[in-house]
Each structure stands twice: as C-alpha cells, then as structure tokens.
Amino acid sequence: MAAVPGDPRLAVDRSLRERVPPLLTDLYQFTMAYAYWRAGRHQEPAVFELFFRDNPFGGGFSLFAGLQDCLQFLRSFHFTDEDVEFLRSVLPPVTDPAFFTFLKCLDCSGVTLRSVPEGTVVFARVPVMEVAGPLAVVQLLETSLLCLVNYASLVCSNAARFRLAAGPRRRLLEMGLRRAQGPDGGLTASRYSYIGGFDMTSNVQAGFLFGIPVVGTMAHSYVTSFTSLEEVWPQTLNAANGDQVDFISLTKGLLARVCVLLKAEAGKIHEGELAAFLTYAIAYPHNFLPVIDSYSVDCSGLLNFCAVALALSELGHRPVGVRLDSGDLCRQSLNVRQVFKLCSEHFSVSTFDSLIIVGTNSFSESTMADLNKKENEIDAVGVGTHLVTCSKQTSLGCVYKLVEVRGRPRMKVSEDPEKSTVPGKKAVYRLLGTDGHPFLDVVCLAVEPPPKPGQPLSYYLREEDTSRSVTPTQVTCLRQEVFTKGQVTYPLCNAKETRANAQSSLQTLDPKHKRLQDPDVYTVAVSEKLHKLVSEIQRSCTNNSSTNFLLSN
Amino acid sequence: MAAVPGDPRLAVDRSLRERVPPLLTDLYQFTMAYAYWRAGRHQEPAVFELFFRDNPFGGGFSLFAGLQDCLQFLRSFHFTDEDVEFLRSVLPPVTDPAFFTFLKCLDCSGVTLRSVPEGTVVFARVPVMEVAGPLAVVQLLETSLLCLVNYASLVCSNAARFRLAAGPRRRLLEMGLRRAQGPDGGLTASRYSYIGGFDMTSNVQAGFLFGIPVVGTMAHSYVTSFTSLEEVWPQTLNAANGDQVDFISLTKGLLARVCVLLKAEAGKIHEGELAAFLTYAIAYPHNFLPVIDSYSVDCSGLLNFCAVALALSELGHRPVGVRLDSGDLCRQSLNVRQVFKLCSEHFSVSTFDSLIIVGTNSFSESTMADLNKKENEIDAVGVGTHLVTCSKQTSLGCVYKLVEVRGRPRMKVSEDPEKSTVPGKKAVYRLLGTDGHPFLDVVCLAVEPPPKPGQPLSYYLREEDTSRSVTPTQVTCLRQEVFTKGQVTYPLCNAKETRANAQSSLQTLDPKHKRLQDPDVYTVAVSEKLHKLVSEIQRSCTNNSSTNFLLSN
Structure with missing residues (x-):
C-alpha cells in the first residue's frame, strides 16, 4: 500500500494482523470435516448462523464488530503443505490420505x-452472520470466525x-x-474501542495501522x-517571537510568585519534579501536559x-494541561481548576482558562458514570484495564x-x-416507528x-404461542451479502468510517434501550412462518412421529 | 527450522507470534525518550523493575511467564524506516530531526x-525482571514487556x-x-494454560507451534x-481381523438389546444422532468419543x-468415551458410569470399564473444585471462557x-x-527451610x-521498623542474567520443559500457600541494608532536608 499510514484518505486500514492461519481452530473441526468427507457429505450445501444469546454487560444492545477480520480470513483461507503435514501428524493414523489432498485444495470460493x-x-x-457453503468448509470456519467476532464485538x-457513561x-x-x-489483544482493543466511541489511543501501532489519533506525554x-x-x-x-530566554530563571521566579499566591510552602516542592517538567516543556513547549501526582499534587x-x-x-x-493518576480525582480536579482560575486572574493569563484536566486511575464503567453525579472538572479520561479486559463481562x-443442510x-x-x-x-428485518427509532427486529425465513x-405484520415472541401485530413506518434489511465466490463484495471501511457508522447506528437507538442499568428490552421476534416451522419440528420431536426417530417406523 | 513441528526434541518452540513491532507501545514512551534525548540524558544507565502488587485471584502465589516472548522482543527490537516516518508524523513538529536518526540506530545491545x-x-x-540499560531505551521497552508478561503470567x-482445583x-x-x-490471545492462552498445568488443548495452531497435545472429536x-x-x-x-462387517445392522441389533437392558423406549431414540455416531465411528474406529447431549442423554x-x-x-x-456438555454433569456422569458397568457385565465387554467421561460446561475454578466435593465420574474436563479470559481477575x-539512574x-x-x-x-534470594519448602523471599541490594x-539473616517486613531474623537451610538466587549485549544468555525451553519446570516449582511450595481460598501469606521481605535505604529516602522527603527539595538551599 503506497499511501502514508494513518492517512485518512485510505479507504481501508492496514490489516489488523498477520494472516490468521487456518490451523487456528479447534481440532474437532478437522475430525468432523474428515467424518463428513468420509461419508461423502462434505460438499452438501449447509448454512450456519453466528449469534449471541444475551446482550453483554446486562445492557440492552451490542455493537457488531470483527467483520473486516473475518473477510480477510475468508479471502486468504487455505492450507499450506506444512499445515497439512501437521494435520497428518495429529489426526488418527487411519485417516484416508486422500483427505489431505482434499484439504490442500480447499478455499472459501x-x-x-x-x-x-x-x-x-x-x-x-x-x-x-450467515455462513453458507459446503458442509465441511463452513464447519472448519467456526472457531476462527467466533474468535474474530467475539472479542471485537x-x-x-x-x-x-x-x-454513554461519559457523556458526549x-x-x-x-x-x-x-x-x-x-x-494482538491490545491492537484489537485499541481498534474496537475507537470504533465503539473512544477518541484516542496511547497505542502507537494502532495509530500506525488504523489511523487512530495517538496521544501521550509522560509517566x-x-x-x-x-x-x-x-x-x-x-x-x-x-519564545514565540524568537528570543532566547533563560527558562529556568523565568520559571523559578514564577514559582516563587505562585507559592505566595497559593500560600504554599516552597520547601515542600520537589526539585526533581520541577526539573522533569522543565525539560519536557523545553522539548515540547506546545504539548505540555505533565502527570502531577508523582509526589504530592497540592x-x-x-x-x-x-x-x-x-x-x-x-x-x-500554550500549555495544554495536567494529568491526575491517583486518589480522589473529582476532588483534586476541582482544586486544580480553582488554582488555574486564580493564576489566570492573578497573572492575567487567559490560556489558563482553557487548560485541560486528564484523569487516569482504574476507571470502570461505574466510576465513569459517577463523573456525571459528582462535581468535577475532568475534561478527558484515560481507561485501560476495565475497558480492554471487559472485566464486567x-x-x-x-x-x-x-440451521440448514x-x-x-x-x-x-x-x-x-x-x-x-x-x-x-x-432474513432479518429491522422495523422503525414514526419516531425514527428501531423498535423490533423480526427474523423471517x-x-x-x-x-x-x-x-x-404478524410476529411471535420466543416461547409465546399467540401472534402479535405491528405496522412499521420503515423497514430495513439488516444483513447483506459481504463475501461470495472468493470475493469481498462489501465496501470495506477504515476505522474512522466504521466509528462514524457505529455512532450513527447508536444515535438512532431509542435512549430507553441505551440505559446502562435496567434498559428496556428491545424486541426480537420471529415471523409467523418461522414460528410455524419451529413448532412443527418441536412437535415432531416430542410426538416421536418424525422420521428423525429411529425404530419408530 | 528443519525439525518437524511439535517435535518434542525441538529445544525451543516456534515463535509464539510474528515479531512484536516496537511501535506496539504507548506514545508517551516516545515523548519521554525524546525529552531524555533532548536533555542529553538518553544514555544514562538506568534500571527498571517489573513486578505486580498482589497475587492474582486472591491466591497465595503466581507463576511467572512470558519471558521467552520478551527475549524474542528484545532480540529483534529495532525501528524500520517506515516506523520512524510514522513517529515523525505523530510526534510534535518541533521534534528535532536528529532524534529520528537516533531512533533508526537503536537496538537492545x-x-x-x-x-x-x-x-x-x-x-x-x-x-x-530487572531491565538495565540506557535510560531512553529501557523506558521505550516498558509497555511491550508489560504486555508480554501480564497476560501470560x-x-x-x-x-x-x-x-490444583482439579487434583492431579x-x-x-x-x-x-x-x-x-x-x-493471538487464544494462542497465548493455549501455551500458558499448558505450562500452568493443563494436559491438552483443542487449538491446532498451538499444537503446531508448541507441541502441545491436541484433542477433539465432534460438536x-x-x-x-x-x-x-x-x-x-x-x-x-x-473388524480388527480384517473382516468387513455391516456396521449399521450390527449396531441396530445391539441398540435393541441395550434398550431392553436399560428399559428404554426405542421410540425416543434420535435416528440422526445414531447416524452421526455411526459415521464418526466408521471414520475413526479407534477415537470414538461423541458428544451425547444433543437431544437427551438418557x-x-x-x-x-x-x-x-x-x-x-x-x-x-476400542471406543474411548463420551462428552457431556450441558446440565448437571456430576449427576449425569454417575448415571453414565452405571450404564457403562451394566453394559460391561451384560455384554461381557471389558473395554466398557475404562471408558472415559469428559465434562465441558462453563467450568470455573469453583465448579472445578466442586468436583472434589460432589460424587461424580468425570475423568477429564474441558475449560474455555473462565480459563482464557481469567474472569475471576x-x-x-x-x-x-x-529504581536507579x-x-x-x-x-x-x-x-x-x-x-x-x-x-x-x-538481588532476590529465596530461602528454604529444613522441610525443603521455600518460606521467605528476601530482596537485597x-x-x-x-x-x-x-x-x-536479619530482614524487615514492609512497613515494619523492627528486624526479624531467620536461618535458612538452603538459599537460591531467584533471578539470573538472561539477555545481555544483544544476546539471549538463557537456555530457552520448549513448552513441555517449561511446563515441567512450573510443576516442579509448584511442587516445592508448601501446600498452605497453594490453598485456593485463604492461603497462608508467603513472606516477602527486604534486607537490613535495603530497609535502611528506604528509610533514609523517606526521611529525607518528609524532613525536606534533601537536595531533592527545591529552594531549600
């Protein structure tokens, strides 16, 4: 790719990772593929579906992610000779050698x-996702697709x-x-955190690969x-006007005046810290945002x-601001802001009005939400562990x-x-009401x-036997063909575009489904025809009347 | 590497992953490196230490892992021209161009x-870990080393x-x-779960790269x-004797006899399931271990x-056994074992005595430990989510x-x-008692x-001011030099050898520290000299008497 990395004009990001090898899957996919092959069923057309059973984090929705990785995986899916030789060494010795010849020719065409x-x-x-194709092939794809979608989403x-907790x-x-x-977990986290609504990352490689804005100053x-x-x-x-100034003397003089203004004890000020701040400011005079709690903030x-x-x-x-990394950030930020205001007035420095305060101290979703309840002056928040490890779930x-063979x-x-x-x-359709909000996803044949x-439209809820009816204002078809005949047929987006799509998809969702606690449940229903099919199969199972049941004929 | 993958004679496993790029770090490592460089401090000898503050999972110990990845990272650490151009685009425009020339020549020599x-x-x-070297370089290594050690350990x-919960x-x-x-998270999980004491993985790529035994049958x-x-x-x-036999008729006949023996209703038996089992057994007659709960176990x-x-x-x-994947596994396993015994006697088939029962149903540490409390016949357990996501912590x-500049x-x-x-x-020493168990790690200068x-030996506990004394029977030096002058100086082990080392290290630990709940705390102490140094620095900080304090002179 000739374009400059991170160039926003890039239609597609660089690959998230090296090619995902087709051996990165569970062994049983191969033993099953062999058994299908042995029974002559490997070419039977089959359809698998990918879904999850509960919205994560006790919430009312999820964002779907990982598709681009899946497409790259499908496009490059094939076994090298070395892969096949390894499989030969782990599959039982009775495995027919012709099966390995079959594997060597497999792809996702x-x-x-x-x-x-x-x-x-x-x-x-x-x-x-719906994955349709030869039974043995679509079976082999299972683990890799799950691995690529699960954590990303x-x-x-x-x-x-x-x-949502932080506010816009x-x-x-x-x-x-x-x-x-x-x-790679770190890279995936950076990419999908950005798509989910974060503004920046500290991860340089993520900036390099995906064009995510990268920030950071000092530890x-x-x-x-x-x-x-x-x-x-x-x-x-x-100085901005080109004059060379003794920066240490200038700062020492100002420090003495700050101490007087704030009635602070000069003797408690840490000289090493001042030296660190000075060298950093001299190196990056336009990007001065130090961490100020190494010894004592106040x-x-x-x-x-x-x-x-x-x-x-x-x-x-123009100095940028400060970072607070320990203790009661809300209380400290109020104090810091007050000092900024005092300095702004006392020294008549208007830039002090717009200094930003960054907070970074084990933020979780709930401490983030607390920022909207407690008085504070925190402009930006850095989140690590609880975001990337998804500690809440x-x-x-x-x-x-x-679902079909x-x-x-x-x-x-x-x-x-x-x-x-x-x-x-x-097929899955999303129904929108007069207010423009989606209110029902209906799964049809x-x-x-x-x-x-x-x-x-008549529809059924899961485990209900009476139909309901609704009249949508708008209907959208939720899925589209994204890969067929070995080709990606979906316009790939870069991280920034996908982020915009995610934010606009979230924007249309009724706030009642976006509540972090006790959201209103969004309705997912099945069509009348699909409900009928489910009932028939269930009935045939309990009645033992189906040809599915052995010895009953 | 010419050796066959997975060959236990391989001294070292294949690389866990593609080279970890040196951009996979936080941006502030570069802004700090620049500020050091600008201040002429980048070559100052510095020492960093890597440690964690609490044993994980509320336990009494941890296993240290990730070293091999760190060594590969150090060995290959250098910036490509493309890396440096990207850094030029994200660091502030005032950054001195000579810094980028400096970066191009950096390595870990x-x-x-x-x-x-x-x-x-x-x-x-x-x-x-102790990382010593030029200040700017060892600062740049921080995030990558943490990333490689944190999850692995x-x-x-x-x-x-x-x-420990499962028993030996x-x-x-x-x-x-x-x-x-x-x-990559999946690969790391497979490798280090094996080293931590698991016997097998389902992950084929992990078998390929690390020689971990790979297993799996059907979904x-x-x-x-x-x-x-x-x-x-x-x-x-x-048959084993070479005769070709109508396997369906044979099985149908036996199924009828099994139904009579177990007083089961033939009409409830699922024909599709029998077809699946038959095809699998025909494909892999020596590896028959089906999942038996797709419809109804009993x-x-x-x-x-x-x-x-x-x-x-x-x-x-020789059939192998069954897998149970839902419901009350303990209860089911008892029932299954009883049926195996009945069949063994009734049909005079001794192999039925040694059939194994595999359980796989969202096992957590606590449900694993329950297996030792509740009666059950589960021989092997598969663990996924709670193991790899470390959901408990x-x-x-x-x-x-x-720690030093x-x-x-x-x-x-x-x-x-x-x-x-x-x-x-x-330096860190581990002291062993007369019983051969380690009982104290002492951190010295x-x-x-x-x-x-x-x-x-006199030692101090953290936040205690009176010394204690102990006489060890044996003393081992806990750390060794593993990388210097650009070379790995540590005998790299493959996964199997590292697993054996881990198990023997765990073996020497007193059981009281291995208890999963409320373990006895293992003592980590500092030497008299180190304690004195800490006290001096703390005193100088509170007394404001140190030259570290500005304006005090």
Whole structure:
C-alpha cells in the first residue's frame, strides 16, 4: 500500500494482523470435516448462523464488530503443505490420505457470507452472520470466525457503554495495551474501542495501522528519574517571537510568585519534579501536559506545573494541561481548576482558562458514570484495564449453529430451551416507528417476502404461542451479502468510517434501550412462518412421529 | 527450522507470534525518550523493575511467564524506516530531526535483562525482571514487556489454580480459543494454560507451534447435521481381523438389546444422532468419543453411544468415551458410569470399564473444585471462557518502575504507601527451610553478599521498623542474567520443559500457600541494608532536608 499510514484518505486500514492461519481452530473441526468427507457429505450445501444469546454487560444492545477480520480470513483461507503435514501428524493414523489432498485444495470460493455491517447496533438472538457453503468448509470456519467476532464485538460494545457513561462531551483515551491479552489483544482493543466511541489511543501501532489519533506525554518514571535542576539541559527556550530566554530563571521566579499566591510552602516542592517538567516543556513547549501526582499534587506537582505553564505562556507558548493518576480525582480536579482560575486572574493569563484536566486511575464503567453525579472538572479520561479486559463481562459468548443442510432446516431441540436453535435459512428485518427509532427486529425465513412499511405484520415472541401485530413506518434489511465466490463484495471501511457508522447506528437507538442499568428490552421476534416451522419440528420431536426417530417406523 | 513441528526434541518452540513491532507501545514512551534525548540524558544507565502488587485471584502465589516472548522482543527490537516516518508524523513538529536518526540506530545491545526463569512460582512485590540499560531505551521497552508478561503470567497462574482445583489425576483440556481476545490471545492462552498445568488443548495452531497435545472429536452441529441412517456411508467397517462387517445392522441389533437392558423406549431414540455416531465411528474406529447431549442423554445419546461402542468392541476396536456438555454433569456422569458397568457385565465387554467421561460446561475454578466435593465420574474436563479470559481477575496489574539512574537509587514516595516503590539495583534470594519448602523471599541490594545457608539473616517486613531474623537451610538466587549485549544468555525451553519446570516449582511450595481460598501469606521481605535505604529516602522527603527539595538551599 503506497499511501502514508494513518492517512485518512485510505479507504481501508492496514490489516489488523498477520494472516490468521487456518490451523487456528479447534481440532474437532478437522475430525468432523474428515467424518463428513468420509461419508461423502462434505460438499452438501449447509448454512450456519453466528449469534449471541444475551446482550453483554446486562445492557440492552451490542455493537457488531470483527467483520473486516473475518473477510480477510475468508479471502486468504487455505492450507499450506506444512499445515497439512501437521494435520497428518495429529489426526488418527487411519485417516484416508486422500483427505489431505482434499484439504490442500480447499478455499472459501464456495462460501457466501451474509452479515450485519460492521459497527451496527445488534441484539441478542439476532443471527448477525450467515455462513453458507459446503458442509465441511463452513464447519472448519467456526472457531476462527467466533474468535474474530467475539472479542471485537465485546470490547466495541464495552467502549460504547463507557462513551454513554461519559457523556458526549468528555474526551476518552484508550490506554489498555499493557493489560490486554498480549500484543494482538491490545491492537484489537485499541481498534474496537475507537470504533465503539473512544477518541484516542496511547497505542502507537494502532495509530500506525488504523489511523487512530495517538496521544501521550509522560509517566511517573520520567518525573522520578530527575533529582535536581542541574539535570535540565538546554536551560534556555525560544519564545514565540524568537528570543532566547533563560527558562529556568523565568520559571523559578514564577514559582516563587505562585507559592505566595497559593500560600504554599516552597520547601515542600520537589526539585526533581520541577526539573522533569522543565525539560519536557523545553522539548515540547506546545504539548505540555505533565502527570502531577508523582509526589504530592497540592504541595508540589500543581505548583511546579503552574510555574512552568506560566513561563511557557509568557514566552507565547500554550500549555495544554495536567494529568491526575491517583486518589480522589473529582476532588483534586476541582482544586486544580480553582488554582488555574486564580493564576489566570492573578497573572492575567487567559490560556489558563482553557487548560485541560486528564484523569487516569482504574476507571470502570461505574466510576465513569459517577463523573456525571459528582462535581468535577475532568475534561478527558484515560481507561485501560476495565475497558480492554471487559472485566464486567469477559466474554460475549457468540455461538455458531447449523440451521440448514441440503435445503432442509436443522434445529437443535435441547432440554434447555435457551440452548435450542432456530432452524432454516433466514432474513432479518429491522422495523422503525414514526419516531425514527428501531423498535423490533423480526427474523423471517429467507423465502418470505420482506415486511412492508405501512402494512401490518404478524410476529411471535420466543416461547409465546399467540401472534402479535405491528405496522412499521420503515423497514430495513439488516444483513447483506459481504463475501461470495472468493470475493469481498462489501465496501470495506477504515476505522474512522466504521466509528462514524457505529455512532450513527447508536444515535438512532431509542435512549430507553441505551440505559446502562435496567434498559428496556428491545424486541426480537420471529415471523409467523418461522414460528410455524419451529413448532412443527418441536412437535415432531416430542410426538416421536418424525422420521428423525429411529425404530419408530 | 528443519525439525518437524511439535517435535518434542525441538529445544525451543516456534515463535509464539510474528515479531512484536516496537511501535506496539504507548506514545508517551516516545515523548519521554525524546525529552531524555533532548536533555542529553538518553544514555544514562538506568534500571527498571517489573513486578505486580498482589497475587492474582486472591491466591497465595503466581507463576511467572512470558519471558521467552520478551527475549524474542528484545532480540529483534529495532525501528524500520517506515516506523520512524510514522513517529515523525505523530510526534510534535518541533521534534528535532536528529532524534529520528537516533531512533533508526537503536537496538537492545546495551540492555541487560535479569529475570526469574519462566514457569517459576513468584509472589507479589518480588521484582521478577530487572531491565538495565540506557535510560531512553529501557523506558521505550516498558509497555511491550508489560504486555508480554501480564497476560501470560495471569493465565498461567489461572491454569495452575484450575489444576490444583482439579487434583492431579483429572485430565484438563483447554478449549478457549473462541472466547479469547482474538487469535493471538487464544494462542497465548493455549501455551500458558499448558505450562500452568493443563494436559491438552483443542487449538491446532498451538499444537503446531508448541507441541502441545491436541484433542477433539465432534460438536453438536455434527450430530444435528444428520437426520437418518440413509446418510451413513460407507455402511461397513473392517473388524480388527480384517473382516468387513455391516456396521449399521450390527449396531441396530445391539441398540435393541441395550434398550431392553436399560428399559428404554426405542421410540425416543434420535435416528440422526445414531447416524452421526455411526459415521464418526466408521471414520475413526479407534477415537470414538461423541458428544451425547444433543437431544437427551438418557433417552437417546447414551443409548446410541452404547450401541455403537459395543459394535466397535465386537469388531475388536476400542471406543474411548463420551462428552457431556450441558446440565448437571456430576449427576449425569454417575448415571453414565452405571450404564457403562451394566453394559460391561451384560455384554461381557471389558473395554466398557475404562471408558472415559469428559465434562465441558462453563467450568470455573469453583465448579472445578466442586468436583472434589460432589460424587461424580468425570475423568477429564474441558475449560474455555473462565480459563482464557481469567474472569475471576482479568488483569495481573504488572508495573515497571524506575529504581536507579546513574548508579543512584530512585524511589517514588507516594502519599499512598501501596504505590511507593523500593529503590536501588537488587538481588532476590529465596530461602528454604529444613522441610525443603521455600518460606521467605528476601530482596537485597545488589551489592550485598548473598545470605548463607546455616547463617542467621536479619530482614524487615514492609512497613515494619523492627528486624526479624531467620536461618535458612538452603538459599537460591531467584533471578539470573538472561539477555545481555544483544544476546539471549538463557537456555530457552520448549513448552513441555517449561511446563515441567512450573510443576516442579509448584511442587516445592508448601501446600498452605497453594490453598485456593485463604492461603497462608508467603513472606516477602527486604534486607537490613535495603530497609535502611528506604528509610533514609523517606526521611529525607518528609524532613525536606534533601537536595531533592527545591529552594531549600
């Protein structure tokens, strides 16, 4: 790709990762593929569906993500000779050698993927992907597709909830790389947190690959590495007008005045911290945003910041703000803002009115939501562990279920109704009301005509036997063909575009479904025809009258 | 590498992942590196330590893992021209161009890593890694090293707890790929779950790369894809003696006899399930271990299994067992075992005595531990979500702290004593008692002579001001040099060897520290000299008498 990395004009991001190898799957996919092959069933047309059973985090919705990775996986799916030799070594010795020849020729040219677009709001039990193709091939794809969708959708949904908790104004920074599941987990987290509603990341590689804005200034180690002003070099800084100024003397003078203004004890101020701030400001006079709690915010960090920031302002540079990383951030931010105001007035420095306060201290969804309840002056929040590990719910629990073979619907009729599947090849429609909000997703058989705006539609809720009726104002078909005959047929979007799609999909959702606690349940229903099919299969199972039952004939 | 993948003779596994790019880090590492460089401090010798503050999962220990990945990262650490151009685009425009020339020449030839060996039992607050080298370089390594150690150690420790909960006898299968944080998260999980004490994985790529035993047979989709015996092909199976036998007729006859024996209703048996079992057994007569709960264990799956397994036995093949994937596994396993015994006696088939029962249904550490309390017949357990996502505690919280610059100890003196660091370049010794169990890790200054067996040693506990004394029977030095002058100086082990090391390290640990609930706390102490250094620095901070304090002179 010749374009500059991160160039917003890039239609598609760089690949999220190296090619996902087709061996990155569960062994049983191969033993099943072999058994299908041995029985001559491997080419039978089959349809699988991917869905999850509950909206994550006790919420009312999810964001669907991971599609682009799935498409790249399908496009490059093939076994190398080395892959096949390894499979030969782990599959039982009785495996017919012709099966390995078959594997060597496999690709996804016979597979068609229909999917909800990436970044769409989706709900539990809606089949978000439909994978159709030769039985052995679509079976082999299961684990890899689940692996690519599960975490991407989970962390994207988590980010969307953090965004809802933070409100639209506050800037959100993802900084979870060090706590993610390894390098690729960290990259996936950065990408999908951005798509879910974060503004920036600390992860440079994510900026490189996906064009996500990257930010960061300094850690405590930078501050504690300095001990005295003797370490400050160069000691001068050029003013905006080009004059070279002794920056240390200027700052020391201002520090003394700040101490007087704030009635602070000069003796408690940490010289190493001041040295750290000075060197950083000299290096980056337009990007001065230090962490101010290495020793004591009130007795040292805030005073040192004000002195250096006032010196920068005096030279015509614009300091950016401060970062707070421990303790009661709300209380501290109020105090910091008050000091900024005092300095702004006392020193007549208007830039101090717009200094930003960044908070980073183990933010969870609930402490983020607290920011809207407690008085505070935090403009931007950095989130790491709880975002990327999805500590509130660590897995989305996506599943991949067989719904049709050779044109015949297949259904798992479990003793646990939660685990029963819905048979048949389907279409999914989203119905919108007069207010423009979607209010019902209806799952139909693929052969049914789509619901029409302005016309009443009968539908059934799960485990109800009486139909209901509704008249939609608008109807959209939720899934589209995105891959067929070995080709991606879906306009790939870069992270920024997908983020915009996700935000606009969230925007149309009624706020009652977006409440973080106790949201109104969004209705997912089945069509009359599909309900009838489910009932028939269930009845045939309990009546033992079906040819599915052995020895009954 | 010419050796066959997975070959146990391989001294080292294949690389866990593609080279970790040096941009996979937080941006502030670069802004800090620049500020150091600008101040002429980038070459100053510095020492960072990596440790975690609390043992994970409320336990008494952790396993240290991720070292091999760190070594590969250090060995290959360098910036490509493209990396540097990207950095140029994201760092502030005032960044001196000479800094980018400096970056292009950077590598880890000046870095020395001292580390606890991979797979060693470690405890909170023991610095497991010490990274020494030029200040700017060792600062740049922070995020990547944390990312490589954090999750690896967490999931390895989690696996060790599952192993302790399961007891030594039960076979443990890791099968979390689909619930992991993407492909690489899944690979990391498989590798370190094995090292932590699991026996097998479902992840084929993990078998390919690391030689972990890979297992798997069939999913529910395989069972539900069949509807009738007409789909069974071929219908014959060769007996061990070479005779070709009509396997369907043989099995149907046995099924009728099983129904009589167990007083089961033949009409409730699912023909599609029998067809699935038959085709699988015909494909893999020596590896027959079907999932038997697709419809009903008692009314269909178990009966079908027994019929097919008896038919296999009659032909001289040896069926393996069954998998239960839903419901009350303990209760079901008792019932299944009873049926196996009945069949063994009634049909005089001794292989039925050794059939194994595999359980896989959202196992957590606590449901695993329950298996030791409730009567059950489960021989092997598959664990996915709770193992790989470490749902009980999703992050180890490793940190990387500066302890020395230019030979001078550095310490963060936080208002929160938990967040204060321990200064200075150190050595760590593990003291063993007469019973052979380690009982104390003592952190000393590197310049101190090591504690000697049979000689009393004074030590201090954190936040205590009176010394204690102890006489160890044995003393081991916990860390060793593993990387220096650009070379790995540590004998790299493959996964199997590291697993053996981990198990033997766990073996020496006193059971009281291994209790999953309320373990006895293992003592981590500091030497008299180190305690003195900490006290001095703390005193100088509170007395304001140090030159660290500005304006005091």
